[in-house]
Amino acid sequence: MAERITPRSENYSDWYVDIVIQAKLADYSPVKGCMVIRPRGYALWEHMQRAIDDMFKATGHVNAYFPLLIPQSFIQREAEHVEGFAPELAVVTHGGGEELEEPLVIRPTSETIIWSMYKKWIQSYRDLPLLINQWANVMRWEKRTRLFLRTTEFLWQEGHTAHATAREAREETLRMLDVYRRFAEEYMAMPVLTGLKTDAEKFAGAIETYSIEAMMQDRRALQAGTSHFLGQNFAKAFDVTFQTAEGSLDHVWATSWGVSTRLIGALIMTHSDDKGLVAPPRLAPTQVVTIPIFKSKNKAEVLRYAEGVHERLRGRFRAEYDSDDANSPGWKFSEWEMLGVPLRVEVGPRDMENNTVVLVRRDSGEKQSVGVEEAPDAVARLLDDIQTALFERAKHFREQNTHAIDDYEELKRFFENDGGFAIVPWDGSPETEAQVKEETKATIRVLPEGNEKRAAGKTAIITGKPARHLVVFAKAY
RNA sequence: CGGGAUGUAGCCUAGGGGCUAAGGCGCCUGGUUUGGGACCAGGAGAUCGGAGGUUCGAAUCCUCUCAUCCCGACCA
Missing domain, CATH: 3.30.110.30 (C-terminal domain of ProRS)
Structure with missing residues (x-):
């Protein structure tokens, strides 16, 4: 068959690329280092966004949007920041057919433009804390790119908060680190270590950087999210001060934190196998697919029965129905496994006779027959079981490989x-x-x-x- | 950015100066099938990654270039 996936044991990198391409998550673009996120990949991102965004809102944050283009001089305002990002900036030098007076950089991250605005918005301790997040694209001119893991342009969220005291900012840094940890574990079923980065590994411009780190199936670590305590570095660089309750003037304390489409790479490398993508049920674009199995003589009856099963599922789950008769059931099984759908419902003449359906788990391949009435509850239960099993399996793997x-x-x-x-x-x-x-x-x-x-x-x-x-x-x- | 490998139809591959670029998968049409990647028949689809050069003649040789993968350097 054309859709062969390189086994992990043979070449882990090839395996990863095969999954991304063949599970239709992304495709290469005409521009080096850039990629197209296809609907199935984007759906994963949308589900991630929704969950993370809800967690941000629950912790008091609001969304805003800052521009893509930043005056070059802004990046240069903070010494470490400019040193860290200078090599990977894309710079716009022309606009409207004329050379610009000052070149504009395409944001590699938005600290500078955001703090230039915070200067206008913050005067008093009453304006604090300021808790803003944005969902955006950023661009970093990377020399070696990999689909989702490191691309020239990528999608992310970046939170930028301003506080009256160092203590509050530190608390915020750790609060958001914990949000990331919970998201990784509860939604991605991906266990992570959390902790402080060394100075060599921290963000350019931060006092302290914390990260969540996951173990991929090749036993390498993937930094899946970062949360920074920025101290007063950017407040000083952009002269953002506020008047305290006591009447004195002080620089504002800051944090920033982000996760990106790299999480999709993390998800793939944490759970998938040689048959294709394995997506955790809470984020899977499609959670359950119903596949009718018919013979020509009973086609109409089986289809009617299978449609009924699908109807029971589709209001409650992200469900699809694959009645295409150009492909055999076996072909469809493989195809939907490749796409990472956590649960398959097989509906054939035998099931129709017994008023049952067969449920097949993507993670274990385990099959079970349940009555058609109980199917929706059984699906719900199995999706939960799969979510838990994926987490436990990944955690076990990490423990086995931690010494x-x-x-x-x-x-x-x-x-x-x-x-x-x-x-x-x-x-x-x-x-x-x-x-x-x-x-x-x-x-x-x-x-x-x-x-x-x-x-x-x-x-x-x-x-x-x-x-x-x-x-x-x-x-x- | 350095070293290596690979680019021929949507995908995988054959052809390594000479006639109309070959096959498998996929795709389209018709028919038969359908509980783990079905079968038969017919059909469409390629300026051989791109540009330039050598030659009577280039997919094939040369130069440059682009992309992808691997190894390194780099990478909040």
Whole structure:
């Protein structure tokens, strides 16, 4: 058959690309590094957006929209920020057939334009906190792109908040990190580690960066969301001050946080198999597909019966019905498995006779027969079971591939072989971090909460000094 | 950005200076089928990734270029 998927064991990268293309999630565009998100991929994004957006609203945030184009000088206002982003900016130099007086950059992120506006909107502590999110596209000129994981243009949300105190801003940073963790676990069925990034890995312009990190099936880490405590860096760069209740003038404290269409890549690499996409039921574009199985002599009756089954399902679930008689049932089974539909309902003459349907799970292939009356409840129950099973399976996989390693030689061997997450005592020095990266390609993904206490009494790798942190090393995307 | 590989119909592949570019899958029409990727017959679909060059003649040789994949460098 034409739609062959490269097995994961043969070539993990090819497998990933095959899934994206053949599950019709995205396609290459004529422009290097850009991609078209196809309806099935975009539907995944829409379901993600809805869930995340609801969580933002529930935590007091509102949406707004800031422009795509930013004066080049804005990016240069914050020293670290300009250094971090300069190499990957796309710059507009001409408009209306004339060279622009000042070039405009296409936003790689919107801190600068947003803070230039916050300066106008914030005068008093009564204007704070300001909790704004935007859903937008951004552009970063990446040298090596991969569908969903790293593309030149991508879709994301970026929250930008302003607070009266450092404490409030820090709380916000952690609150949103927790929103991301909950979203990843509850909707994507993707377990994540959370924690602080090292200075080497943090956002350009942040004081502290936190992230959620997931383990893909090749045991590499994927940073799936970030939340930054920006301190007063941008407030100072854009001179955003407010008058306190006591009458003094102070710079505003800031956070920013984002997740992107990269989450779709994370979802694919967390759950899918050699038969195609496996989508968690809560986000799956189609949750259940009904496939009638008929012979020419009973076609009309079976179709009538199957349509009745579909009718029972479609109000309650994202349901499809595939009665096309150009393809055999077997072909359809494979096709819908490729597309990642969590549950298949097979309806044939035997079911019609018994007034039953057959339900088949995408994650396990397990089949069961239920009465047609109970089908909707059974579908609901199975979708929940699949959601839970996917999470548990991914969590088990991560645990199986997470090891505490105290010895540097052992750490090197670990990353030469299968790799995974290594919990390692670290002396806290950038030199040690750089040496490990140089020699093993693994980086510190996060410093988990409370790691300092657990590091007590341990000896750091390489230097043999007392460990200050117990950190997670992994090779990353 | 450096090294490697690959671009021939929607997809996969054959053809490596010479006649009308070949096959499989998919697609269209008709018929038979249908509980794990069905079958028969007929049909449509290609300026051989793009540009330039060499030649009487280029899918084939040369140069440049674009894209994708792999390995590295880079990557909040």
